[in-house]
Amino acid sequence: MTDFKRIGLVGRPDHSGVVDSLLRLLAFLGNQDVDIVLDDVTARLIENPGVNECTREELSSRCDLVIVVGGDGSILNVAKFIASDQVPVIGINRGKLGFLTDVLPNEIETNIANVLNGDYSVDKRFLLDVVARRGTTEHNLGSALNDVVLHPGKAAQMIEFELFIDDKFVYSQESDGLIVSTPTGSTAYSLSAGGPIMHPHLNAVVLVPMYPHSLNSRPIVIDGDSEIKLIVAAKESLEPQLSCDGEVLYTAVAGDEFLVTKKTVPLQLIHPPNHSFYQACRSKLGWGSRLPRADD
Structure with missing residues (x-):
């Protein structure tokens, strides 16, 4: 007997393969008791x-499980709507890398049947919440599963800001910005900027400078329960932007502050049987396979 009786389907628009996978899912699930x-x-x-049908905002109240057909970006988009209500999600990979969407299109029926039969694993992936503070006014900007990024926005110039961790001053920096990444995001934008790969079960956050005007500024890995504060320099003439998972949510002015903390409720990400983070790294990042052995 399945734990999931109400299943939501979300597909990435403008991709012909997504429609094919959605039709397969509809045909398969139509023969199940869901x-x-x-x-x-x-x-x-x-x-x-x-x-x-329902709106994306209503998914968590209408579903026990959400199946996303698309790429990792599609999971990122859905996560902010369902994480707080602890509705699990599984992804069918119709994107590129697919660290989060690890069910192949030609294995839909087999893997979804396993999930409905209770044969699956659950990863709890934490998100980051962001608050903007301007003077005495605060705005809750939203959540990010991968990363929160302070960047110059439209201007191809460096910005200046200060970094505090748990109210302790760390440094001031002139750079193209800073990536605040979760372990989930460590294989995404953070990796491209020279950040380390972190196992998704780690309770840690990595702070990755973007093209710092310094030879000794390196990524820092900190405790996942830390409060991170970024303060835009008082003399900053540009208007830096703050993005969550690639979506611009706020345009800052000099003196603005951003508080980044771990969300209290994690996203529940479902994987098929025998899922391995290291195997995903081998296949997505081109890591080497095992060497031949004498007894092979």
Whole structure:
């Protein structure tokens, strides 16, 4: 007997392969003892889907499980809507790397059947919450599963800011910005900027400078429960921007502060049986396979 009776489907628009996978999912789930819900954007991808629809904001109240068809970016987009209500998510990979969406399109029926039969593992991936402070006014900007990034925005110039961790001054820096990354995000933008790969079970955050005007500024790994504060320099003439998982959420002015903390409720990411983070790294990042042995 499955734990999941109400299953939501979310698909990435503008990708022909996504529609093919959604149709396979609808055909398979239609023969199971489950209710199916499509988010309203996904419903427009399919002609006469014949199932219930809801907005993405309503998914967590209508579903026990969400299946995302797309790439890692599609998971990032859905995570902020369902994490707080502890609705688990599993991904069908129709993107590029697919660290989060690890079910292959030709294995949909097998892997989803395993999940419905209770044969799966659950990763709890924490998110970051961001608050902007301007004077005495605070704004809750949102959450990020991968990373929070302070960057110059449209201007191709360096910005200046200060970094505090748990109210302790760390440094001031002139650079293209700073990436505040979770372990989940350590294989994404942070990796491209020279940050370390962190195992997803670590309770840690990595701070990765972007092109710092210094020869000794390196990534710092800190405790995941730390409070991170970024203060835009008082004389900053540019208007830096703050992004969560690639989405610009705020344009700053001189003196603005950003507080970044770990979200109290993690995202529940479901994997098929025998999932291995290290195997994913080997296949996605081109790590070497095992060497031949004498007894092979």
